[in-house]
Amino acid sequence: MTPPEEGPAVATPATTELTEARRLRHQLADQLLAAGHLRTTAVENVFRTVPRHAFAPEVPTEKAYANDIIPTRHASDGRTISSVSAPWLQADMLEAARIQPGHHVLEIGSGGYNAALLAELVGPSGGVTTLDIDPAVTDRATRFLAETGYDHVRVVTADAEHLPAEVVPAEGFDAVVVTVDTWDLPWIDALADGGRLVAPLRLHQYVQAIGFTKRGGALHSEEPLIVCGFVAMQGAGAWNANRRTVPGRGVHLAWEDGTPLPVDQLSPAFDREPTVTRTHVMVGVQESLAPLYLYLAGALPGFCRLSVDTDSDHGILNPPLRHWPGAAIVRGACLAHLANERITDGDDGNGVYELVVHGYGPTSHLAADEMAKQVQQWQRNHRAAPCPRITVQPVAVPDSASDGQAPHVFRKKHTRISIDWPVIPGTAALLTDDEGRYLLHLRSANKPIWRPGQWALLGGNTEKGETCDEAIVRELAEEIGLAIPGLTALVTLDTLDACGSFKDRVRVYHGRLNVPAHEIQLCEGIQLRWTRIEETTQMTMDPGTAAVLRAHHDTPRPARSGADTLPAVQVREPSDDRSRSIVGAHLVLVRDGAVLLGKRHSGSAFAPSTWHLPAGHREDMESAASCVIREAEEETGLTIAEGDLSLAHVVDLLDPDSPIPRIQLFFTASRWEGEPVVREPDRCTQWRWWPLTALPEPIVEYTRAALASMSRGTPYTAIGWS
Incomplete structure (x- = not known):
């Protein structure tokens, strides 16, 4: 008997829905693959396998497979407190976690979908624990994981700040993936040695997903940072923005990774137009400034984030975007x-902007100059560099000797x-001819460039994605239109500022060229000149160029290859004006035979953890008496009238660590x-x-000397001059 022929399959609503979900799932994976978020077959396969829509039944299937977050729970004030994260970010973080079959993985911040992806990656021989503080979130995750066949995932309701002991394997987790915005990383001990931790870490409100490997009890980053956003950590690990509001202004300042400073005194500063300090650093509208902001957060003491109420009389020119608070000090x-000004439309029509610093207040140009110099430092040394290397150590590990005042430590x-x-050196070319002369070019004095109006070597900055070898070839082509054969790395030049701090680094290449200067087409600068070493003393020359020429002339050496073996030339810039001294004003308050001293912060750049008088530097157009009155109010809250001050002592200080003499004035106050x-x-x-007879230790040495001299009635003390 012949069986009846089967008719065509009948599509039911359920099968149609499953087919559509499968199509959308593969479409999403294709998008992530094309955009570079999926980089391994293992992670690609899990995105093609796990049904994302099953973990977000509140939204249409098409929206479930959009490359965006899906909010799933809100606080009473409307804030999102749980969500299914954006697929592109989940893919990047899973790739960074380097999860293998058989691994045991902890997810902090639950929801279900990401845990299912992890379960597929570890396979039947591994294990996944997903943890959240919110029972509503863990109940939801438990239900959806069971419905989709991932009921072997362990779901735990707990505060991640203090992991339950029974959750952590004896050997530690092979990977920890954090899917909430976290201010700290208290899970180092829960991670196996060699294990991976991936987390969106907050540093001064800048949130970036970072992949770490545990080595030697510490975490070490290895991948580029990913700017991102997650729902906030809850419980004991919740972060505090430390936000302060300037009275009557709608200006908010946040010291999330620092100690908040007083802000009440800032209100009058916004009554006038700000000063504008130009940095001459250009950025495109599409370029992320997250690396710069993170750099400034570590480089500038007292760094904070600025935001404004848009409907208030805030007085801020060029206020920051609402979702991206500005950088301020x-x-x-x-x-x-830190602000910006549009300069041109740019090649793409989106605009090119110059970074500028707006200063508010009576002497704000000093603070603006301080910030602008750090922006320029980032431009010269770090903008083209790979991502910074981040090390996370438990607080139980003692600080290194330099950590007490080191920048870029949180x-x-x-x-x-x-x-x-990392420092990416600039490049320069030491070109010589058969007569032993050096090719120098005179830089324009009327442009905001490095070393304006000085004779210098040809060369320039290394651009992002470019090696130094490539940069010097490009720079020579741009500046003189020539390709110099046989260029080889010769020396590394480090420039220090007047106080001995690192400023910039240049890799100097050597090459030979026998072409008269007038036959070389100069495309940038004023003039080219072949110069003998004895002629350079009569020229206005970049100090670094002069140092390299002297080193090359005095100790000729063959050009070398291999950056690791380059010798170093170091040059220290002179101070801007050696004829001037820095004036410090100090307040000596004595009551019942006791003097008022303050203990400096352990992170202070000057005299950390050391006792000192209320004091500060005189600012521009400020008398020494006004300085000590201002410093007394700013540091101690005390009010002193100028008529109650008396100059009691002068210390003439030459610090061996600084080329600039200092005049330290000590005032007493009668009331x-x-x-x-x-x-x-x-x-x-x-x-x-x-x-006064039992001063504390340690105390600033010149303060000790001044108090001793004052007790003897001596009006003047010289230190360091002999």
Whole structure:
């Protein structure tokens, strides 16, 4: 008997829906693959396997497979407190986690979908634990994981700040994937040695997903940072924005990774137009400034984030975007804020902008200059570099000798996070001819460029994605239109500022060229000249160029290859004006035989953890008496009238670590109003009255000397001059 022929399959609504979900799932995976978010077959396969729509039944299937977040739970104020993360970010983080079959993985911040992806990656021989503080979230995750066949995933309701002991395997997790916005990383001990931790880490409100490997009890980053956003951590690990509002202005300043400073005194600063300090650093509208902001957060003491109420009389020119607070620093009654100005439309029509610093307050140009110099430092040395290397150590590990005042160190509750910014050297060409002369070019004096109006070597900055070898070839082609054969790396030139701090690095290449200067087409600059070494003393020359020429002339050596073996030439820039001294003003308050001293903060750039008088540097157009009155109010909250001050002592100080002499003036006050309080906690942690006969240790040495001389009635002390 012949069986009846089967008719065509009948499509039911359920099968149609499944077919459509499968199509959308593969379409999403194709998009992620094309965009570079999926880089391994294993991670690609899990995105093609796990049904994302099953973990977000509140939205249409098509929206479930959009490359965007899906909010799933909201707080009473409307904030999203749980979501299915954006697929592109999930893919990047899973790739960074390097999960293998058989691994045991912890997910912090649950929802179900990401845990299912992890379960597919570890396979039947591995294990996944997903943890969340919110029972509603874990109940939802448990239900959806069971419905989709992933009921072997362990779902835990707990505060991630303190992992339950029974959750952590004896050997530790092979990977920890954090899917909530976290301010700290208290899970180092829960990770196996060699294990991976991937987390969206907050550093001064900048959130970036970072992949770490655990080695030697610390976490070490290895991948590029990913700017991102997640729902906030809840529970004991919730972060505090430390936000302060300037009275009557709608201007908000946040010190999320620092000690908040007083802001009440800033209100009058916004009554006038700001000063504008140009950095001459250009950026495209599509370029992320996240690396620069992170650099500034570590480089500038007292760094904070600025936001404004758009409907308020805030007085901020060029206010930051609402979702991206600006970079700012507070210096007494002044504030400096990083902004931008549109310069041209650019090749893509989207615009080219110059970074500028707006200063608010009576002497705000000083704070603006401070910030602008750091922007320029980033431009010269770090903009073209790979991502910074981040190391996370438990707080139980003692600080290194230099950590007390080191920049780019963030101290958290459980960890100390240090950021090492790789330096990408600029490039320069030391070109010589058969007569032993050097080819120099005179740089324009009327442009905002490096070394304006000085004779220097040809060369320039290394651009992003470019090697130094490629950069010098490009620079020579741009500046003189020539390709110099046989260029070889000769020397590394490090320039220090007047105080001995690193400023920039240049890799100098050597090449030979026998062409008269007038036959070389100069495309940039004013003039080319073949110069003998004895002629250079009569020329206005870049100090680094002069140092390289002297080194090459005095100790001729063959050009070398291999950057690791390059010798170094170091040059220290002179101070801007050696004829001037820095003037410091100090307040000596004595009550019942005791003097008021403050203990400097352990992270202070000057005299960390050391006792000192209320003091500060005189600012432009400020008398020494006005300076000491201002510093007393800013540091201690005390009010002193100028008529109650008397100059009691002068210290003439030549510090061996600084080329600039310092005149330290010590004033006494016959009376004052108020009691001393800590007003600048990032600089001073306490004020205390100490008997003049029993001063504390350690104390600033010149302060000790001044107090001793004052007790003897001596008006002048010289230190360091002999």
